Amino acid sequence: MLGTDADDSFxxxxxxxxxxxxxxxxxxxxxxxxDTYKLSSGNDxxxxxxxxxNDGISFSNGMELSFKQVGDGLLLTADxxxxxxxxxxxxxxxxxxxxxxx
Numbered sequence: 001m002l003g004t005d006a007d008d009s010f011x012x013x014x015x016x017x018x019x020x021x022x023x024x025x026x027x028x029x030x031x032x033x034x035d036t037y038k039l040s041s042g043n044d045x046x047x048x049x050x051x052x053x054n055d056g057i058s059f060s061n062g063m064e065l066s067f068k069q070v071g072d073g074l075l076l077t078a079d080x081x082x083x084x085x086x087x088x089x090x091x092x093x094x095x096x097x098x099x100x101x102x
Contacts, residue, residue, distance in 0.1 A: 030055060036100075041080040049085040051096045057083070058100045067094065 010026075015033025025043045034054035037046055049055050059065065063078040067090055074088040085093070 037083075038102075039081050039083055042082070044081070044083040045086065046083060047086050049088055051088070051092055051098065054098075056098045056100055058102050061101045063101070065099070 015031050018036045019028055021039045021044050023040045027045045029048045036056045038058045065078045068075045069090040072087050074085045074090050074093055076083045
């Protein structure tokens, strides 16, 4: 699934998808299975990130990441990217090793 340069909101219906958010503010929902989110600039929300389904997030090599628990969500910040993972715990996320640098 490929987002656009406009603000997108979409739900992926098939499992094990690669989801590109695009360069705007997006709200993304994956399906069951191991979805991979590839993000660029913007303020994104991932509403269905699942550690038990082996979901993952890809960032460009060399990005400095920071992590902050905000209520029930986890805010990831890196070089113009701000993404909130709803209902994700920081410690569980970091222990799961779900970040890929490409």
